[in-house]
Amino acid sequence: MADPDAVTDAARWDARHALAGPVSPMPPDALRGREHLLPAGGRALDVACGRGGVAVWLAGRGFAVDAVDVSPVGLAAGAAAADGAAGVTWIAHDLTTGLPGAGPYDVVVCQRYRDPALYPALAAALAPGGLLVITVLSEVGDSGGPFRARPGELVAAFGDLVPHAMAEGGGEATLVARRRA
Numbered sequence: 001m002a003d004p005d006a007v008t009d010a011a012r013w014d015a016r017h018a019l020a021g022p023v024s025p026m027p028p029d030a031l032r033g034r035e036h037l038l039p040a041g042g043r044a045l046d047v048a049c050g051r052g053g054v055a056v057w058l059a060g061r062g063f064a065v066d067a068v069d070v071s072p073v074g075l076a077a078g079a080a081a082a083d084g085a086a087g088v089t090w091i092a093h094d095l096t097t098g099l100p101g102a103g104p105y106d107v108v109v110c111q112r113y114r115d116p117a118l119y120p121a122l123a124a125a126l127a128p129g130g131l132l133v134i135t136v137l138s139e140v141g142d143s144g145g146p147f148r149a150r151p152g153e154l155v156a157a158f159g160d161l162v163p164h165a166m167a168e169g170g171g172e173a174t175l176v177a178r179r180r181a
Helices: 004-019 053-060 072-082 116-124 153-157
Strands: 042-047 063-069 088-092 105-111 126-137 162-169 172-178
Touching (some): 053 088, 053 105, 072 088
Antiparallel strands (some): 126 172
């Protein structure tokens, strides 16, 4: 039986994605200006991919991407933006039940979806030398709230990874880090 909260969440995101404009392929925010950190190719996981702009961008750089989201409407928009190009597998999945499938992945992206219970699975999904790119809402520079990370949360959660960039402020926290080879 489906989780009623997941169904509600999917319907909420479906409605939001249905009103959005065209999908623009682009790197995740935390990776802009740091694209040189990407491996030359391999497998990528885009967690809570929404309309798939990051997934399509990664596929355009030679990655085989698993793009995961709770919203079938968002996934369909991403598939339309990919215009039939190979490289992205679109997966409708409720992330409150964990990650679908298994790694290892050479790149794991999680942009603006925060579930601390998933942090260990995100790190475990990385291949040796794999790159994690994560951005979440943060209490730092904001009023706080249930969906916002506490100061230092990402660094503490991913302390076993080698950080390349980290920032907190303006209501966001980001971390770009690599799993040791």
